[in-house]
Amino acid sequence: MADTTATQQAILASARRHFMEHGFKSASLNRIVADAGFTKGAFYGYYASKEELFDALVAQTSQGLAQVMGSITAGWAGYPEGEQPEHLDEAFFARLPELADFIVGHRDDLRLILSRSEGTRYEGLLESLVENNTQRIEPMLARMGLSGMDPDTYRLLMNAYYGTLARIATGDYARDQVVAKMRDVQVVFQAGILALAQRRQGAQGQERS
Amino acid sequence: MADTTATQQAILASARRHFMEHGFKSASLNRIVADAGFTKGAFYGYYASKEELFDALVAQTSQGLAQVMGSITAGWAGYPEGEQPEHLDEAFFARLPELADFIVGHRDDLRLILSRSEGTRYEGLLESLVENNTQRIEPMLARMGLSGMDPDTYRLLMNAYYGTLARIATGDYARDQVVAKMRDVQVVFQAGILALAQRRQGAQGQERS
Amino acid sequence: MADTTATQQAILASARRHFMEHGFKSASLNRIVADAGFTKGAFYGYYASKEELFDALVAQTSQGLAQVMGSITAGWAGYPEGEQPEHLDEAFFARLPELADFIVGHRDDLRLILSRSEGTRYEGLLESLVENNTQRIEPMLARMGLSGMDPDTYRLLMNAYYGTLARIATGDYARDQVVAKMRDVQVVFQAGILALAQRRQGAQGQERS
Amino acid sequence: MADTTATQQAILASARRHFMEHGFKSASLNRIVADAGFTKGAFYGYYASKEELFDALVAQTSQGLAQVMGSITAGWAGYPEGEQPEHLDEAFFARLPELADFIVGHRDDLRLILSRSEGTRYEGLLESLVENNTQRIEPMLARMGLSGMDPDTYRLLMNAYYGTLARIATGDYARDQVVAKMRDVQVVFQAGILALAQRRQGAQGQERS
DNA sequence: TATGAATGAGCCTTCATTCAT
DNA sequence: CATGAATGAAGGCTCATTCAT
Numbered sequence: 001m002a003d004t005t006a007t008q009q010a011i012l013a014s015a016r017r018h019f020m021e022h023g024f025k026s027a028s029l030n031r032i033v034a035d036a037g038f039t040k041g042a043f044y045g046y047y048a049s050k051e052e053l054f055d056a057l058v059a060q061t062s063q064g065l066a067q068v069m070g071s072i073t074a075g076w077a078g079y080p081e082g083e084q085p086e087h088l089d090e091a092f093f094a095r096l097p098e099l100a101d102f103i104v105g106h107r108d109d110l111r112l113i114l115s116r117s118e119g120t121r122y123e124g125l126l127e128s129l130v131e132n133n134t135q136r137i138e139p140m141l142a143r144m145g146l147s148g149m150d151p152d153t154y155r156l157l158m159n160a161y162y163g164t165l166a167r168i169a170t171g172d173y174a175r176d177q178v179v180a181k182m183r184d185v186q187v188v189f190q191a192g193i194l195a196l197a198q199r200r201q202g203a204q205g206q207e208r209s
Numbered sequence: 210m211a212d213t214t215a216t217q218q219a220i221l222a223s224a225r226r227h228f229m230e231h232g233f234k235s236a237s238l239n240r241i242v243a244d245a246g247f248t249k250g251a252f253y254g255y256y257a258s259k260e261e262l263f264d265a266l267v268a269q270t271s272q273g274l275a276q277v278m279g280s281i282t283a284g285w286a287g288y289p290e291g292e293q294p295e296h297l298d299e300a301f302f303a304r305l306p307e308l309a310d311f312i313v314g315h316r317d318d319l320r321l322i323l324s325r326s327e328g329t330r331y332e333g334l335l336e337s338l339v340e341n342n343t344q345r346i347e348p349m350l351a352r353m354g355l356s357g358m359d360p361d362t363y364r365l366l367m368n369a370y371y372g373t374l375a376r377i378a379t380g381d382y383a384r385d386q387v388v389a390k391m392r393d394v395q396v397v398f399q400a401g402i403l404a405l406a407q408r409r410q411g412a413q414g415q416e417r418s
Numbered sequence: 419m420a421d422t423t424a425t426q427q428a429i430l431a432s433a434r435r436h437f438m439e440h441g442f443k444s445a446s447l448n449r450i451v452a453d454a455g456f457t458k459g460a461f462y463g464y465y466a467s468k469e470e471l472f473d474a475l476v477a478q479t480s481q482g483l484a485q486v487m488g489s490i491t492a493g494w495a496g497y498p499e500g501e502q503p504e505h506l507d508e509a510f511f512a513r514l515p516e517l518a519d520f521i522v523g524h525r526d527d528l529r530l531i532l533s534r535s536e537g538t539r540y541e542g543l544l545e546s547l548v549e550n551n552t553q554r555i556e557p558m559l560a561r562m563g564l565s566g567m568d569p570d571t572y573r574l575l576m577n578a579y580y581g582t583l584a585r586i587a588t589g590d591y592a593r594d595q596v597v598a599k600m601r602d603v604q605v606v607f608q609a610g611i612l613a614l615a616q617r618r619q620g621a622q623g624q625e626r627s
Numbered sequence: 628m629a630d631t632t633a634t635q636q637a638i639l640a641s642a643r644r645h646f647m648e649h650g651f652k653s654a655s656l657n658r659i660v661a662d663a664g665f666t667k668g669a670f671y672g673y674y675a676s677k678e679e680l681f682d683a684l685v686a687q688t689s690q691g692l693a694q695v696m697g698s699i700t701a702g703w704a705g706y707p708e709g710e711q712p713e714h715l716d717e718a719f720f721a722r723l724p725e726l727a728d729f730i731v732g733h734r735d736d737l738r739l740i741l742s743r744s745e746g747t748r749y750e751g752l753l754e755s756l757v758e759n760n761t762q763r764i765e766p767m768l769a770r771m772g773l774s775g776m777d778p779d780t781y782r783l784l785m786n787a788y789y790g791t792l793a794r795i796a797t798g799d800y801a802r803d804q805v806v807a808k809m810r811d812v813q814v815v816f817q818a819g820i821l822a823l824a825q826r827r828q829g830a831q832g833q834e835r836s
Numbered sequence: 837t838a839t840g841a842a843t844g845a846g847c848c849t850t851c852a853t854t855c856a857t
Numbered sequence: 858c859a860t861g862a863a864t865g866a867a868g869g870c871t872c873a874t875t876c877a878t
Contacts, residue, residue, distance in 0.1 A: 007862070026234065026328075029848065040849080042863050050848065118327075153393050156373055160394075164369040184362050184405055185369075192401025196393055216837080238873060249874080251838045259873065425841070444652065444746075447869060458870075460842050468869065536745075571811050574791055578812075582787040602780050602823055603787075610819025614811055634858080656852060667853080669859045677852065 008046050010036040015053050019112055024054050025119035054112070054120050061109035062122060066129070068102050071095075073133045077140065088190075093183060100178035103169045111170045130155075130162045149197055161189045217255050219245040224262050228321055233263050234328035263321070263329050270318035271331060275338065277311050280304075282342045286349060297399075302392060309387040312378045320379045339364075339371045358406055370398045426464050428454040433471050437530055442472050443537035472530070472538050479527035480540060484547070486520050489513075491551045495558065506608075511601060518596035521587045529588045548573075548580045567615055579607045635673050637663040642680050646739055651681050652746035681739070681747050688736035689749060693756065695729050698722075700760045704767065715817075720810060727805040730796045738797045757782075757789045776824055788816045 004012070014036035018027040029050050033043045047053045076091035103110060113122050134155060141154070168181045213221070223245035227236040238259050242252045256262045285300035312319060326332050343364055350363065377390045422430070432454035436445040447468050451461045465471045494509035521528060535541050552573060559572070586599045631639070641663035645654040656677050660670045674680045703718035730737060744750050761782055768781070795808045 005862085023327075028846080030846080038862095039864055041851085041865065044849070045862065048849095150393075153390060156376060156390065156394065157397060159376065160369045160373040163372060164365055167365060167368065181362055181365065184359075185365065187405050187408060188366060188398070188401030190401075191404030192397030192399075195400030195404075196396050199396060214837090237871080239871085248839055250840065250876085253874075253876095254837065423841085441745075446867075448867075456841095457843055459844070459872085462870070463841065466870095568811075571808060574794060574808065574812065575815060577794065578787045578791040581790060582783055585783060585786065599780055599783065602777075603783065605823045605826060606784060606816070606819030608819075609822030610815035610817075613818030613822075614814045617814060632858090655850080657850085666860055668855085668861065671853075671855095672858065 005046075007036075007038060007042065011038065011043060011046065011053070012057060016057060016108060016112070019054060019057070019116050020108070023116045023118055024050075029053075051120055054117070054122075058109045058113050058117075058122065061106040062113055062125065064102060064106065065110065065113070068099055069129060069133065072099065073136055077136060092186065096179045096182050097175075100175050100182070103178055104175045107170070114166050114170055126162060126166055127159075130158055133162075134158045149193070149200065154193075157189065157193060161185070214255075216245075216247060216251060220247060220252060220255070220262070221266060225266055225317060225321070228263060228266070228325050229317070232325045232327055233259075238262075260329055263326070263331070267318045267322050267326075267331060270315040271322055271334065273311060273315065274319065274322070277308055278338060278342060281308065282345055286345055301395065305388045305391050306384075309384050309391070312387055313384045316379070319375075323375050323379050335371060335375055336368070339367050342371075343367045358402075358409065363402075366398065366402060370394070425454075425456060425460065429456065429461060429464065429471070430475060434475060434526060434530070437472060437475070437534050438526070441534045441536055442468075447471075469538055472535070472540075476527045476531050476535075476540065479524040480531055480543065482520060482524065483528065483531070486517055487547060487551065490517065491554055495554055510604065514597045514600050515593075518593050518600070521596055522593045525588070532584050532588055544580060544584055545577075548576055551580075552576045567611070567618065572611075575607065575611060579603070632673075634663075634665060634669060638665060638670060638673070638680070639684060643684055643735060643739070646681060646684070646743050647735070650743045650745055651677075656680075678747055681744070681749070685736045685740050685744075685749060688733040689740055689752065691729060691733065692737065692740070695726055696756060696760060699726065700763055704763055719813065723806045723809050724802075727802050727809070730805055731802045734797070737793075741793050741797050753789060753793055754786070757785050760789075761785045776820075776827065781820075784816065784820060788812070 011033060015027075015032045018032045018035070021027070029043070030040065032053075033040050043053075047056060072092065072095050075095065076087070079087045079091065114126055117123050117125070138151070138154075141149075164185050165182060168178055168185070173181060220242060224236075224241045227241045227244070230236070238252070239249065241262075242249050252262075256265065281301065281304050284304065285296070288296045288300065322331050323335055326334070347360065347363070350358070373394050374391060377387055377394070382390060429451065433445075433450045436450045436453070439445070447461070448458065450471075451458055461471075465474065490510065490513050493513065494505070497505045497509065531540050532544055535543070556569070556572070559567070582603050583600060586596055586603070591599060638660060642654075642659045645659045645662065648654070656670070657667065659680075660667050670680075674683065699719065699722045702722065703714070706714045706718065740749050741753055744752070765778065765781070768776070791812050792809060795805055795812070800808060
């Protein structure tokens with residue numbers, strides 16, 4: 001980062017534009033490099049492949065994202081069993097500004113990672129993030145009385161939830177808007193899932209009687 | 210449809226397989242046609258381009274989808290002002306089996322449209338469907354006391370909602386599962402959005418006092 | 419073979435020329451095809467790769483060569499133990515015209531296989547042919563009283579022998595010359611190896627006394 | 628040699644490794660130089676081209692080889708006419724240790740010259756060495772009663788002979804093994820060629836009678 | 837109707853070499 | 858002495874499309 005030459009910066013900037021517009025796969029290295037004012041030979045002096053170029057653009061942000069997300073999930077999971085629901089505020093809401101800061105500070109990279117990465121190793125990163133965090137949270141849910149929910153349905157909802165967060169992250173929102181939107185979305189999913197769980201239990205109660 | 214020759218049918222079947230596996234852009238016309246047992250020349254006798262081939266595969270289903278969705282939305286919007294909430298059952302839940310039938314009957318096409326259409330005019334169809342229906346429903350929301358919600362937040366949630374429906378539609382679920390999942394998801398979003406709206410009003414009330 | 423189009427023939431002829439002059443690896447597909455009067459696209463309509471082009475040129479001859487060589491070796495090995503030396507004439511000399519016919523009939527292909535195939539699966543074919551036949555003949559040698567010879571030295575000589583045959587095969591000799599040269603070379607190696615074996619035994623005899 | 632800088636030595640060592648592994652043509656100058664810990668610019672300060680680098684590696688050894696070979700051939704040729712056969716021991720066998728010393732002392736270079744030099748001016752050096760020495764020895768043969776042999780056949784055999792010596796030289800043999808193998812091979816070719824010559828004369832005698 | 841021959845632009849990548857600093 | 862930026866030609870290969878037959 002510190003020692004990128006002007007050439008590299010020109011190439012990176014051009015690459016960012018092209019990847020953003022066409023996605024990794026469809027973007028032409030030829031045009032990226034020409035657009036930056038250089039030849040392909042020059043490019044390969046800096047990067048070993050097209051994919052490495054993409055990587056140079058987003059690797060740091062990708063790691064940062066995983067870290068921030070993991071930290072939040074871990075923070076919540078760190079509370080003693082049974083006390084997690086009541087700590088939701090500290091565990092999650094209180095961390096949103098931090099997350100928003102990260103997002104606003106790396107928005108372009110996040111867009112690349114989350115929606116232009118087909119053909120790279122970042123493809124499906126969101127899905128795996130969801131899968132990962134979902135599995136870590138699942139046992140918690142059981143204790144919260146949400147055990148009645150079909151795990152597949154839960155996964156569906158988590159996908160929607162994370163997908164919406166991703167949409168917020170890649171949107172054009174200011175920092176405070178990011179916080180507000182994420183808080184709202186959290187409220188919706190939390191209340192919604194709770195309502196579904198209660199309805200289920202009610203239905204089961206009726207079936208039993 | 211009525212007058213598709215055996216050749217066309219072979220090509221369409223092969224195309225469906227290839228588009229499904231690689232997506233529109235990455236699928237090779239060469240291989241599609243060869244796999245169907247014909248040559249490229251034959252293909253261009255029936256279709257003017259690769260995109261037109263994709264179109265032939267999904268146009269009908271795409272229209273049908275828009276129609277079904279529009280019909281449900283319109284049905285709901287058709288009730289007199291103020292009575293819509295209480296008619297949610299008839300307007301929406303009651304129509305789910307119908308939607309599920311459509312989905313199960315056109316699942317492969319829907320998969321093509323919703324997740325393999327990059328590079329075609331169907332790319333982003335879901336988004337426009339959301340946009341479309343959201344706009345028609347928006348005025349209704351005002352009357353339901355949800356006016357406090359930021360329209361953009363609402364759009365975000367609708368995107369999540371429709372996105373989840375799409376995921377269900379393109380999943381491997383049986384007809385009844387489709388209905389059940391969609392009902393559950395509807396419950397979650399409905400209750401969730403309501404909770405958010407109330408929270409807002411509560412917050413505003415507090416602010417006032 | 420039977421149904422090669424004029425285009426293919428032009429490409430094959432051009433390829434033969436280029437491979438012959440530069441070897442497989444250094445020959446440029448670009449130039450081969452251009453020299454034949456076509457574009458690269460046309461080429462790939464007929465062959466899947468550069469290597470397949472080489473293969474089309476020499477596969478048949480390569481198989482034929484292996485068969486002829488194998489047949490001769492097998493013929494010799496087919497005689498009862500101990501009688502092989504006296505059958506050398508029938509087993510080997512008598513088959514030379516047959517071998518020469520094959521060589522003269524496939525000379526260009528043999529040149530390709532034996533000395534222009536670096537980078538293809540034919541690379542090292544001669545060496546493996548030597549290894550193969552050497553192993554089958556080795557036990558025979560023991561019975562002929564040549565057991566005193568270091569196997570590695572024997573292998574060295576077999577390499578020289580087969581290498582010379584290959585040189586004759588790829589030379590500019592007429593059929594009868596091929597036969598005559600091969601017969602001469604056979605005489606040289608046979609007598610030479612016998613002389614070496616006897617010298618060894620003599621030396622061992624002296625050591626013992 | 629005397630004034631090679633540490634940089635040159637590093638490059639030469641790296642080059643030797645790469646040429647040995649991939650051959651001159653396929654070795655990448657880029658990697659050679661990088662492997663040596665320098666840049667291409669540094670390289671071109673010392674050598675004008677890739678080929679010149681190869682040359683720097685093997686020129687001395689190549690000359691030494693030609694000299695040793697020439698000296699041996701000349702030594703033999705130096706005896707009075709008619710006495711050469713009886714001096715074979717002093718002229719050739721006695722010089723083998725000297726040759727073996729040279730080989731063992733320059734084995735890596737010889738490998739480069741004899742089997743990794745495709746694309747350089749050393750390509751075909753063995754052949755020209757053979758040609759050279761063969762021509763000087765040919766008149767001798769006439770006097771030895773080998774005049775009946777077709778000169779081309781003789782050339783073929785000399786190629787085989789020298790080729791085998793080269794194989795020994797580039798093998799993994801210890802000094803004494805080199806001497807022993809070369810002596811054995813010499814015995815084989817000498818006895819073999821003599822046998823062929825006699826057979827010829829016998830055949831001619833029969834024809835005459 | 838269908839073939840199949842052919843195009844030509846494009847793909848990503850590698851290479852030996854030059855040259856200002 | 859050595860760097861490192863840059864070139865430009867070439868490498869093998871894929872693609873959607875055209876068109877005479």
